[in-house]
Ligand SMILES: Cc1ncc(C[n+]2csc(CCOP(=O)(O)OP(=O)(O)O)c2C)c(N)n1
């Protein structure tokens with residue numbers, strides 16, 4: 001271990017190597033001190049990976065600390081998010097500035113020394129794990145292992161796509177690299193494997209993962225859990241696999257990254273052999289260094305090993321700040337300045353493309369984005385939700401050039417294929433394609449979709465609703481990151497009948513309704529599908545989920561019933577009895593059960609029962625409406641209410657109250673044709689009408 005730290009009043013000029021070491025030890029000691037002060041956190045991995053992060057930031061990355069949202073910056077994803085102190089240290093030392101939600105550059109630091117002193121405390125810009133949106137310079141929220149590396153694949157797809165669409169001869173507007181740092185956990189998680197397999201297939205040579213091979217996770221040495229030949233695995237995926245045998249050898253690290261830059265047609269995987277808790281004599285190479293403070297004595301010993309003043313806390317020598325300013329600061333400013341000039345010339349020559357880039361960066365939609373959206377005429381036979389969705393999506397994608405996405409091997413069933421001239425497939429050799437084929441990898445698809453959205457593309461992903469379970473962790477992060485990603489789920493109930501209970505969602509609607517920060521819509525006919533898309537496309541900071549039917553749903557006659565524009569309010573009165581008198585009963589439904597309620601309503605009205613039908617495609621949107629509107633749809637004094645939905649009944653008490661009824665699912669479904677399932681589980685107009693009569697204490701009129 002070196003003893004070259006000269007933190008204070010260094011009497012002579014330090015050599016470059018000494019400055020490197022001083023900077024690395026500064027990252028280490030800031031991390032140690034922050035964890036010690038917080039009495040919680042993960043010191044060991046920052047101690048080990050400080051040299052790597054130092055090299056990446058101060059020597060390699062094109063990143064301008066003055067403008068952390070410069071579109072052509074290299075991306076850095078810390079997939080082992082528990083090592084967040086690495087990021088807080090380097091954001092602080094590089095002097096990275098903050099930006100706000102309106103993309104305005106603020107003068108203040110993204111992470112101040114005071115934030116680091118308050119690591120993991122409320123309000124600090126140095127939280128426990130990297131949080132996108134909360135801390136400028138964080139490219140993705142990480143913590144759930146495997147997510148960050150999978151996001152990075154979406155980011156690399158985005159870069160290739162952007163370069164393909166916008167670069168012109170002599171105008172390399174996009175040409176950045178994506179780095180992800182990861183650990184054993186990321187490599188053990190399935191989503192990491194899915195993502196690596198996809199990245200290899202797509203030959204993403206702008207992508208570099210650096211794997212912290214420390215052979216330690218929480219429960220101890222990985223010999224008890226993780227003994228595969230990881231190099232062979234990544235070779236098998238088609239990656240360029242490199243190894244750096246000493247995490248302290250910064251020259252070797254830099255040359256491995258240099259090889260990454262020169263490698264075409266394959267992503268690069270660098271196995272970095274490291275020692276968790278490096279420098280702490282009793283915790284080095286042990287899982288004890290992973291997730292708890294070192295303790296005062298061990299902190300002292302580690303600092304001694306680094307040649308650092310043992311009693312100094314949160315010490316940042318001026319030399320270190322200057323060294324970062326001369327490194328990433330100067331390099332980033334220079335690269336960004338050159339790019340600004342290039343982009344100004346590009347704007348003159350290609351004003352329309354430049355305007356697209358501007359709009360995209362601000363998550364705006366181009367003028368005329370909703371031009372040509374279809375209207376579906378009344379039709380008893382109707383159209384399937386997925387079918388209407390495919391038509392709408394194709395129109396939107398024509399109007400919004402940066403709307404891209406795909407499905408997990410279900411493009412033909414989910415109807416999300418973009419089919420217009422020139423849409424094309426995103427594949428190696430055709431990186432401008434708009435259709436991404438994710439293969440049967442739902443989790444990586446959702447995580448990559450987040451990566452696309454983080455890169456400011458409008459991204460969609462599709463599969464059957466039941467398989468949202470395979471994508472859920474990434475959807476949750478999309479909500480947390482406030483990304484306008486669009487998840488299109490078809491086969492939203494029992495419509496795939498014969499496939500049986502394994503394919504029939506029951507609890508998914510309730511579970512996503514319970515999740516904060518998501519807009520879920522389950523439209524009832526073709527025109528509600530159009531309105532659902534119109535609503536979700538305008539979201540700039542929220543993911544949206546569409547639950548769409550597999551089977552045709554009658555297209556309601558909107559001259560008889562209310563306009564589908566009511567979708568924008570989450571729920572609306574679709575059908576009402578004539579006159580001003582209040583209804584006797586309210587039927588509430590979403591999706592495929594709405595037309596069923598309309599039929600029941602007609603039957604009840606014929607019997608003299610004044611029923612109202614409320615179409616409720618979205619609880620989330622409805623909850624955001626003013627009380628007066630909500631009361632106008634569901635008048636508090638009309639307590640006879642029946643909700644009908646082919647899903648778990650869980651939660652519907654909110655709208656039907658304790659005296660209402662819910663016709664829904666209390667079990668899993670079954671394998672049979674849809675008609676039989678509807679009969680078995682009671683999704684028939686007669687059953688709804690019968691429930692209403694029971695509720696009102698009426699007999700069926702003869
Ligand atoms: C999906 C997920 N499961 C479990 C955890 C809890 N966890 C945090 S770190 C960690 C161990 C990870 O080991 P490794 O990636 O090798 O990290 P190291 O200790 O080497 O830094 C675990 C299990 C998590 N953050 N995410």
Ligand SMILES: [Mg+2]
Pocket residue numbers: 183184185212213214215216217
């Ligand atoms: Mg490990």
